[in-house]
Amino acid sequence: MTESEPVRLAHDPDSPRELRWALSELSDEVPSDEALGALRLRLTPLVGEPARLKREVSRLGTSLRHLDATEPSAEQLTALRAALPRSPTRNRPENKPRRALARATRAAWLWPLAAAAAAGAAYFFYERAQTHQPEPVPAHGPLAPSGAPLAPPSGPESSTEPVASAAAAAPSSTLPALSAAPAAAKPSELTLLREAQKALRTEPSKALSLANQHARLYPGGLLAQEREVVAISALESLGRAAEARARAARFQAAYPGSAYWPRIQHLIASDAP
Amino acid sequence: MSESPAPAGGETEVEFDQLFETYARFVWRVLGRLGVAPSDVADASQEVFLVVHRKLKSFEARSSIKTWIYGICLKVASSHRRKCRPNEGQFEEAVLSACAPGLDEELERRRARAILLTALEQLDEDKRDVFVLYEFEELSMPEVAEAIGCPVTTAYSRLHAARKQVRGVFARTGLALATRTV
Numbered sequence: 001m002t003e004s005e006p007v008r009l010a011h012d013p014d015s016p017r018e019l020r021w022a023l024s025e026l027s028d029e030v031p032s033d034e035a036l037g038a039l040r041l042r043l044t045p046l047v048g049e050p051a052r053l054k055r056e057v058s059r060l061g062t063s064l065r066h067l068d069a070t071e072p073s074a075e076q077l078t079a080l081r082a083a084l085p086r087s088p089t090r091n092r093p094e095n096k097p098r099r100a101l102a103r104a105t106r107a108a109w110l111w112p113l114a115a116a117a118a119a120g121a122a123y124f125f126y127e128r129a130q131t132h133q134p135e136p137v138p139a140h141g142p143l144a145p146s147g148a149p150l151a152p153p154s155g156p157e158s159s160t161e162p163v164a165s166a167a168a169a170a171p172s173s174t175l176p177a178l179s180a181a182p183a184a185a186k187p188s189e190l191t192l193l194r195e196a197q198k199a200l201r202t203e204p205s206k207a208l209s210l211a212n213q214h215a216r217l218y219p220g221g222l223l224a225q226e227r228e229v230v231a232i233s234a235l236e237s238l239g240r241a242a243e244a245r246a247r248a249a250r251f252q253a254a255y256p257g258s259a260y261w262p263r264i265q266h267l268i269a270s271d272a273p
Numbered sequence: 274m275s276e277s278p279a280p281a282g283g284e285t286e287v288e289f290d291q292l293f294e295t296y297a298r299f300v301w302r303v304l305g306r307l308g309v310a311p312s313d314v315a316d317a318s319q320e321v322f323l324v325v326h327r328k329l330k331s332f333e334a335r336s337s338i339k340t341w342i343y344g345i346c347l348k349v350a351s352s353h354r355r356k357c358r359p360n361e362g363q364f365e366e367a368v369l370s371a372c373a374p375g376l377d378e379e380l381e382r383r384r385a386r387a388i389l390l391t392a393l394e395q396l397d398e399d400k401r402d403v404f405v406l407y408e409f410e411e412l413s414m415p416e417v418a419e420a421i422g423c424p425v426t427t428a429y430s431r432l433h434a435a436r437k438q439v440r441g442v443f444a445r446t447g448l449a450l451a452t453r454t455v
Binding site for chain 2: 005009019022029039043188225258
């Protein structure tokens with residue numbers, strides 16, 4: 001028997017009315033633009049700035065690298081605001097086919113993102129600009145001899161998603177809050193990594209030790225690759241270039257073809273002869 | 274392109290942003306429907322997009338990008354669900370008992386929403402995945418099967434089972450409340 005797809009419950013007159021209501025209520029719930037903007041910002045250190053924002057900003061003849069923690073001029077703000085797509089009204093219209101809604105508000109998250117960047121709230125941008133600035137910097141001083149705790153990605157993860165097992169062992173009671181107060185319990189992968197990322201610019205040694213802690217707690221973790229990027233970056237900042245290169249080599253062996261490889265090459269190239 | 278010295282892989286970045294624009298809302302929502310606690314959805318979404326970014330280059334067009342991303346959501350949601358189980362449900366219970374039916378439509382809608390969340394919570398993971406992708410995200414059944422990585426027939430039988438259970442919860446809850454108010 002060829003089974004045609006069943007009518008979806010939300011459109012099935014035989015469904016209880018309450019069920020149809022509930023389905024449509026839940027289907028219409030979408031995150032706010034602010035939430036999406038914040039999410040994109042949080043991805044920035046690991047993923048790069050949003051290309052579109054980058055384009056818009058460069059059209060203004062400035063660069064994201066200059067949108068640092070100092071406040072922008074009023075002209076800059078106005079220009080940026082004008083250059084970006086208008087923030088659509090955030091009140092959801094009463095009667096909305098949700099696909100149309102999704103289309104209409106596409107990229108609206110860019111707006112808070114841009115505002116945040118311009119207002120200097122985007123410390124990530126700043127941080128990243130500092131960390132990854134590829135200006136020819138004189139080679140770092142004497143290479144520290146190895147011996148520091150290096151936690152290589154222990155064993156290449158299976159080529160499929162490592163996700164399922166990763167967080168299973170996490171404590172059941174903690175809901176990792178965004179502000180992530182360090183609890184006595186085992187910190188979540190994301191918390192550790194975020195803290196490490198935050199520490200990169202100001203305290204690379206702390207960043208490195210957090211990354212190593214992550215490696216101990218979550219050897220095959222979901223964010224193992226991101227952790228290695230942070231660790232290599234920290235080693236570079238500490239002037240431990242030889243270790244950074246060794247760790248990069250292990251990274252390449254463990255994750256051939258990783259999307260992070262170009263970034264890592266870039267990091268370790270900055271002090272190559 | 275831009276003069277800013279972006280790290281290599283600019284192509285991927287542009288593509289990544291397009292994906293983010295297209296799917297961020299859906300990822301966020303589907304994670305919530307799949308049982309990730311509200312306070313955890315932002316973190317879970319971040320994880321999804323990190324995986325997307327990392328695997329983008331190696332993504333092969335064997336599956337559609339949509340089912341690929343949904344597949345990642347399922348895995349991330351699964352690991353988050355296990356972390357958060359104990360805290361779920363209590364809130365919804367409270368909402369349920371606070372709202373008697375028939376007061377006004379707004380309240381009834383809220384009550385219906387709470388019942389559905391409770392019903393979803395009671396579903397086994399594999400049934401819930403199918404239910405959410407089919408009923409909320411409106412994927413086709415072959416797409417659902419592809420995202421989950423199971424045969425289409427299996428997806429169908431999970432859908433039927435999930436629907437039966439959800440309807441059952443609605444029937445029972447409706448009845449319980451009706452008798453209470455009578």
